[in-house]
Amino acid sequence: MMYYTGIDIGSTAAKIAVLDETGAAIDRFVIPTGWSSRMAAKHIAELLENKGIYVQDTEEHEKNTLVVSTGYGREAVEFADKQVTEITCHAKGAQLLFQKEKAVSVIDVGGQDTKVILVENGLVSDFLMNDKCAAGTGKFIEVMANRLNVDIEEMFELAKAGEPIPISALCTVFAESEVISYIAEGRSREDIASGVIASVANKVATMCKRQRLAEKIVLTGGLSSNSYFAALLSDRLGQPVENSSEGRYAGALGAAMTAKKLGERRSRQRAQVQ
């Protein structure tokens, strides 16, 4: 049995997806990236080995998977057969996760990057990424959640219950000071959380509007399972934004699909040689 493995090492979490020979997704899991993407890659290889998927030849086992790595830590995956950027992978993965359409816009809110990708006829035709700043990314939410002493899920629960107060600073560091002064004023955690999430949604929506958007918009990445966030984006874009509990695996799935294509190309080449 040959497997096709996609490994998406993001700044916060590493996502892994495995396809079988038919292209069916047979496994996926997530681990925290931790401090070193190299260590994470090693750990992933061990976890895969426990499942009978061998990324390298060893004394006991033959390599039985092609691996494509993606995400900011893609270069740390030394055993990868190929490295592909997360933009291409998210586009491919989103095609698999959400029903195939001629054109789809993919919004991926990641730990340190947010991307808006326009996919037409299965190919990336345009993309935008946030500039070197954490506004509009998962990191922004994480920093503010820490300040409010909650985790990210609780942060969203609080936000749902609150009335957003304006967070105007775009810089994460200045926005944190803004949050601190709201705390000092005695504003409720719900309202502050609501303001923080709204500010991220606004920033992401502005980025989306800088690009031609498809009729179908989907949310991938770490916030994909979050219907509340998708609804906020829908509201700002005036267009439905679909989300999915599997959306965080879009990058890994796209990488696994690329691995499968790589395998097909290699066997074609082998056939030609013979």
Next chain:
Amino acid sequence: MQKLPDNFETYDEARQRGFLALKELKDKGQRVVGIFCSYVPTELIYAAGAIPVGLCANSEEPIPAGETRLPRNLCPLIKASYGFALTEKCPYFYFSDLVVGETTCDGKKKMFELMNEIKETFVMSLPNSREPREAAVAAWRSEIIRLKEKLEDFYHITITEDQIREAIRLKNRERVAFQTYLELGKLDPPALSGYEMGTKTDASAFTFDINDRIRSFEERTREVLHYWETERKGKTSDRPRIMVTGCPNGGVRDKLLKTIEELGGDIVLIDTCGGIRTQMQKVEETGDVYTALAEKYIDITCSVMSPNAPRFEMMGKLMDEFQVDGVVEVILQACHTFNVEAYNVKRYVTEQKGVPYLGLETDYSQADKGQIATRLGAFLEMLS
């Protein structure tokens, strides 16, 4: 990736070699005028018996010094150039008798006020519109005459029209040599790297004899053509052909241009002020010299001009001729005119020409190296 010639000289090596050559010339009494922009008609400087040297800084090193007096949120080229002037670390600035600036962008023209405190800086007032044409040409013509008079006063000389006309002929010959070299980018499959083209054109400023420069371009052109004929012709390449446009990119050459080629693209065309677009139009060799110079230079297609339709016409023509598959636009941080115009460039490139476009805003630091590589990687994946 296209290989670099065996005797390839990096920009830094050429710059270093230039120091010594310029010092020798200075010791012999050579006149030297520092300039910042392709709008400055260097014909007048040659006619004055002087050598023009470009002072646009490409290095990150002097930026902290520049930021002691300039705002942080300013173009890195301006901060670095001023930083060099302030710290006296740039021999080219040091050797310049006089600096000629121009009112192109707001950042530069206000910086020149400060630079003037360090070394005399003569600022030419460039019209920011070519319309109505007659008025724009007349205004620029009178500024060109003002520069001539300034040079005459400064060096206590008289500049004759014959001297200017001779300089025009010489510069035109140089333009032809530059242009022919840069047109090698049209070859399919490519036979030289865009990184080389960018480096060689920028570094040529450190060869002070214009005839040496012409020879060097002609020689390399012959070499590349021979290589193409014997080793490349008839072969196919699946590497996308990239045009780089936008701001001057010397300060991000390694972070950007080199990365594009390492990741699998071929830069065939660099459409910036240092690239082919300023070489294509020659100066009329007959008629009034000042009008001829004004006509040529006012047509340079920098984004400081508003409106700027000629940039798009030229870009479209070049994209066809060089068979461009993708466009990467480089915006230096806080360059408002290129940054705002980028919206129209993207619209033009994608909608009118049907070619993918990637815009990148960056500065001279290495902080965004990884992010830039990811964007470029994804863009090239998208093209292949």
